[in-house]
Amino acid sequence: MQKTTRTLIRQNQGPFFMPLGGAGEIGANFYLYGSNDYWIAVDCGQGFINNPSGDPQVLIPDIRAAKVNGIVIRAILITHGHEDHIGALPHLWKKLRCPVYASPFAGELIASRIKDNRLLNQLHTINPLKTYHFGPFHVEWVPVTHSIPEANGLLINVAGRTIYHTGDWKLDPTPVLGRTTAIKRLQAIGEKGVDVIIGDSTNAPISGHSISEASVQQGLLEMIRPLPNRVLVTCFASNLARIYSLGKIAQQTNRHLSLLGPSMQRILGIGKKLNYLNDFPEQIQPQELGYLPRHEQLIICTGSQGEPRAALARLAEGNHRLLELEAGDHVIFSSKTIPGNEVAVARLMEQLAIRNIQLLTDSDSLTHASGHPAQDEIRQLYEWLRPKHLLAMHGEDYHQEAHCNFAMRLDINARSAKDGEVYDLSAAPKLIDAIEIPLIQLENR
Ligand SMILES: [Zn+2]
Numbered sequence: 001m002q003k004t005t006r007t008l009i010r011q012n013q014g015p016f017f018m019p020l021g022g023a024g025e026i027g028a029n030f031y032l033y034g035s036n037d038y039w040i041a042v043d044c045g046q047g048f049i050n051n052p053s054g055d056p057q058v059l060i061p062d063i064r065a066a067k068v069n070g071i072v073i074r075a076i077l078i079t080h081g082h083e084d085h086i087g088a089l090p091h092l093w094k095k096l097r098c099p100v101y102a103s104p105f106a107g108e109l110i111a112s113r114i115k116d117n118r119l120l121n122q123l124h125t126i127n128p129l130k131t132y133h134f135g136p137f138h139v140e141w142v143p144v145t146h147s148i149p150e151a152n153g154l155l156i157n158v159a160g161r162t163i164y165h166t167g168d169w170k171l172d173p174t175p176v177l178g179r180t181t182a183i184k185r186l187q188a189i190g191e192k193g194v195d196v197i198i199g200d201s202t203n204a205p206i207s208g209h210s211i212s213e214a215s216v217q218q219g220l221l222e223m224i225r226p227l228p229n230r231v232l233v234t235c236f237a238s239n240l241a242r243i244y245s246l247g248k249i250a251q252q253t254n255r256h257l258s259l260l261g262p263s264m265q266r267i268l269g270i271g272k273k274l275n276y277l278n279d280f281p282e283q284i285q286p287q288e289l290g291y292l293p294r295h296e297q298l299i300i301c302t303g304s305q306g307e308p309r310a311a312l313a314r315l316a317e318g319n320h321r322l323l324e325l326e327a328g329d330h331v332i333f334s335s336k337t338i339p340g341n342e343v344a345v346a347r348l349m350e351q352l353a354i355r356n357i358q359l360l361t362d363s364d365s366l367t368h369a370s371g372h373p374a375q376d377e378i379r380q381l382y383e384w385l386r387p388k389h390l391l392a393m394h395g396e397d398y399h400q401e402a403h404c405n406f407a408m409r410l411d412i413n414a415r416s417a418k419d420g421e422v423y424d425l426s427a428a429p430k431l432i433d434a435i436e437i438p439l440i441q442l443e444n445r
Pocket residue numbers: 080082146168371
C-alpha cells in the first residue's frame with residue numbers, strides 16, 4: 001500500500017473497506033472496515049483448493065497486509081457459522097487476540113474448535129436486532145435465512161454512512177429450523193436509506209428464486225418412502241435443518257436413525273444444546289445397525305464431496321469399522337458437488353455402483369437447495385433496502401460480474417471488490433489503493 005494511502009486510512013474517518021479474503025473467490029471471507037484508525041473485521045473464514053483426490057487444501061487470509069499498514073483489528077464480527085466464515089479463527093485468532101462476536105450457534109461451532117481458554121474468554125454471544133458499539137462503529141446483526149441456523153446480515157453505521165453487509169443469505173419462508181428473515185427490519189432500514197451494500201454474489205448468475213428447505217424435506221420424504229432397503233443420506237454436516245428433516249423422515253417412514261462421522265455428531269450436540277432438536281428422534285448407535293432389518297435403517301453421513309477420510313468414502317471402499325453396505329442399499333446425495341470435486345465424487349459414485357448400491361441424486365428428485373439468493377431474491381432485498389451502491393463480494397469474478405450487471409439493471413451503482421483493494425466509502429465507493437494479497441495455503445491437515 002502506498003504511504004499516502006496508509007496515512008489517509010489512518011487519519012481519516014472514511015469509512016474504509018478492505019477485503020482480505022472472499023472478494024474474488026468463494027471462501028476465506030475476511031472483510032476489514034476502518035474509520036479514524038479503528039478497525040473491525042467481518043468473518044474469519046477458510047478457503048479450499050479442491051483437487052481430484054478430494055482431499056482439499058486449506059487456504060487462509062494473509063493478515064500481514066493489515067499489520068504492515070498499521071491496522072489493528074479491534075473485534076471480529078461473525079455473520080454465521082460456516083467454515084468459509086469462521087474456519088480461519090483457529091489459525092488467526094491467536095495472532096489477532098481481539099474479541100470475537102457471534103450468534104450462539106456460530107459461537108458453539110467456534111468453541112468446539114478452539115482449546116485456548118484465554119481466547120474463549122474473548123468470545124461473546126450477540127443478540128440479533130440489538131445495536132453493539134465498537135469504537136465509531138454501531139453494528140446490528142439482522143437475522144436472515146441461509147443453510148445453517150442463525151445467519152445474519154450486518155447493519156453497520158459509521159462516520160455518518162449506512163452500510164449493509166449481507167453475509168450469506170437467501171429468502172426462505174420455511175427454513176424448517178430457526179427464525180425467518182427479519183423482513184420488517186430490513187424494510188425499516190431501507191426507509192432510512194442504505195449507502196452501500198456489500199453483497200453475496202454466489203448465485204447472482206441464476207435467475208428465479210432459491211428452493212425452500214421445507215420443499216427439500218418433502219422431496220426427500222417422497223424419495224425415501226418407497227425404498228425397500230437401507231437408506232443412507234449424505235449431506236453437509238453444518239446443515240442442521242437438513243439433518244432435522246431427515247430425523248422427521250425417519251419417524252414418518254418407520255426407520256431407525258443413525259449418524260456417522262464426528263462432524264455430524266458435533267453439530268447434533270450443538271443443535272440439541274441450543275434447543276433446535278427437542279422433537280428429534282433418538283438415534284441408535286451405528287454398531288447396533290447390524291441387528292436391525294435393512295428397511296428399518298436411515299443413516300446420515302458426511303462425505304458428499306468425495307472426501308477420502310469421510311464416512312461415505314470408507315463405506316464405498318468397504319472398510320468402515322461400524323457398518324457394511326450391501327447390494328440394493330440406497331445412497332442419496334442431498335448435496336451439490338462443489339466445483340473442483342467432480343472427479344472425487346464421480347470416483348466415489350463409481351465405487352458405490354460397483355457394490356450394486358443404488359444412487360439417487362438431485363436429478364432424480366428434490367434432494368438439495370442452495371443457501372444463496374438467486375436474482376428474484378436479490379431484487380427483493382434491494383427493493384427493501386434501496387441501496388445507492390453495491391460492492392459485490394462472496395464470489396469469483398464471474399459471480400461478482402453477474403451480480404453487478406443485475407444490480408445496475410436495478411439502477412444501483414455497482415462494482416466488484418477484490419481482495420487487497422481499499423475503498424473509501426465516504427461518498428460513492430472509491431478505489432484508493434490495491435495490493436497483491438494472495439491467500440496462504442496451509443499444510444494438509
Ligand atoms: Zn454460509
